[in-house]
Amino acid sequence: MPLDIPEVVIDRLPVYYRLLARLQREGTTVISSQELGDHLGVTPAQIRKDLSYFGRFGKQGRGYSVERLIEELRLILGLDRSWRMVLVGVGQLGRAIASYRGFAPAGFELVAAYDAHPDTVRIEDGPVVRPIGQLPTDLRAEPVDIGIVAVPANEAQDVIDTLVAGGVQAILNYAPRTVQVPANVHVRRIDPVVALQSMTYHLSRERPRR
């Protein structure tokens, strides 16, 4: 498995994986790159090229075994284990994240939640909320893989510094702010306003103003 796989390729793999999981539930056992591409709006060549970075999973003349491809992607993406996450920030957004039903089936386990005012918030069907001051100690006692940050923008950098100091190497950042991390730490931003603003660029050009 080569070491210099483009980042864009990695970003597409979970999308392929999710589609394949659905197709399998619906009974598909074999699929061509053409059909996969039709579902996802990408070219068949791109799918074949992306997969070819990791191995030769298809059969000429037939296509890919859905089961085989799911299993390969599971291994490639590291989904053959579960991942421990902590949530920092238990406001309205944080509570919605903590209650999200999609993490656990995908192997992402929320092991703890932290807030500056732990007494005033409670997560339904979720972990107890601990005081944020306890975070450094807890991280040392029980390492986690991923930090989810849902604090106000002006607290995000501090929280992330704390997570990184505690050995967390992946951050899912819901705070509307770009943060700085060492090169070995991964950050993904979830920011609806930024997403909307890149669409309004196009909307204001394509549609005549009313």
Add this chain to the structure above:
Amino acid sequence: MPLDIPEVVIDRLPVYYRLLARLQREGTTVISSQELGDHLGVTPAQIRKDLSYFGRFGKQGRGYSVERLIEELRLILGLDRSWRMVLVGVGQLGRAIASYRGFAPAGFELVAAYDAHPDTVRIEDGPVVRPIGQLPTDLRAEPVDIGIVAVPANEAQDVIDTLVAGGVQAILNYAPRTVQVPANVHVRRIDPVVALQSMTYHLSRERPRR
């Protein structure tokens, strides 16, 4: 203003805009591409090149006027007006979206919400929830710019087809599914699991398994 501006450039502009707004609140009046880059973790050349697609906003030897640059980006991104949005899907996620305080200050107005079971859900401090069957009629009566989709995965394509048929040209898709839209419609996906899975790829390589 040229027509073939790379999409990646457009995606960065809202991030520049948000940083500049903060710097302005903090009292910065002039800033160089170097300093901007330091804040955002990108190269100064990239920032200068990105901005140069739209005009010459800087002053040699000095940098950029924060106020001027904010105003230019507002115009470029179409943020000099407000945008009408509807939400479809008022489950737990939908309610969190509807209650999010970040949309209105950015000029994004939630004008209506729809659900298959409007009687069973209520949005605190938000619009009345209408039956989803009413969506096509409502869109005809009062056009909206943007649709936010927070329905279960298997309903997402139908809902988006309805929105598109009703003239909506931009979709913010929270449903964990890739959807198909005509070429003139813009979609941005908000999917934490996909974001996490691209990070676990890296985590499983960089860190020795425990």
Add this chain to the structure above:
DNA sequence: CCTTGTGAAATAGTTCACAGCA
């Protein structure tokens, strides 16, 4: 000086097109 704006060079990513195999 210092920093922009920008062609040119370098790098990254996508698509083509076809040999080869089931």
Add this chain to the structure above:
DNA sequence: TGCTGTGAACTATTTCACAAGG
């Protein structure tokens, strides 16, 4: 025949490096 896997060609994006302006 039908479809994969893949170098090669092409396209997109980033970075370099420097002339020019304040």
